[in-house]
Every structure is written in structure tokens, then in C-alpha cells.
Amino acid sequence: MNTEQLLLEKWRLLPPERQQEVIDFVEFLELKKATTSRQAAEPKSKSTLGERLQQIREEIVASGEPLLDWEGVEREKAERRGGYQEDVE
Structure with a gap:
């Protein structure tokens, strides 16, 4: 069983409110990654x-x-x- 299948199996065993928490957490991780990537891509400009x-x-x-x-x-x-x-x- 791969990681994705394991995660999906465990997620299905959670009650709906906990499933939503998992979704919220994944969205938080995506936002954090996007913010970090954007900061790394932006050159640090000096006046x-x-x-x-x-x-x-x-x-x-x-x-x-x-x-x-x-x-x-x-x-x-x-x-x-x-x-x-x-x-x-």
C-alpha cells in the first residue's frame, strides 16, 4: 500500500469534522509552501x-x-x- 492509499484509508475512518480538519491542514501546507516559494523567488532588493x-x-x-x-x-x-x-x- 502506498502513502496515498494509506492516507485515504485513514481519512475515511475519521468523522466528517476531523476530515475537514485534515483538508484545512493540507490547505495550510499548500499556502505555506506557496508563500515560501514566492519569498525565495523574489530578489531581496536594496534601496x-x-x-x-x-x-x-x-x-x-x-x-x-x-x-x-x-x-x-x-x-x-x-x-x-x-x-x-x-x-x-
């Missing part, structure tokens, strides 16, 4: 800005300059805006 930012990042990494963490970004932003002050104790 011009995104491409430029990636290029800048690669240049910084190649230069050996360390990338800023979030704290460093906030500090640099505050310095440029004139609001950063070292904690003095």
Missing part, C-alpha cells in the same frame, strides 16, 4: 541608500577602524550636537 550604507560600512571595516556600538553612536551624536559631557566625579 540606493541601503547599498550606499553597506558600501560605507565595508570601507570602515577595511580601514581597520572599529565600528561603533549603540553607546558609541549615542555619544558621537551627542558630541556633534554639543550635548555630550564626560561624567566627572
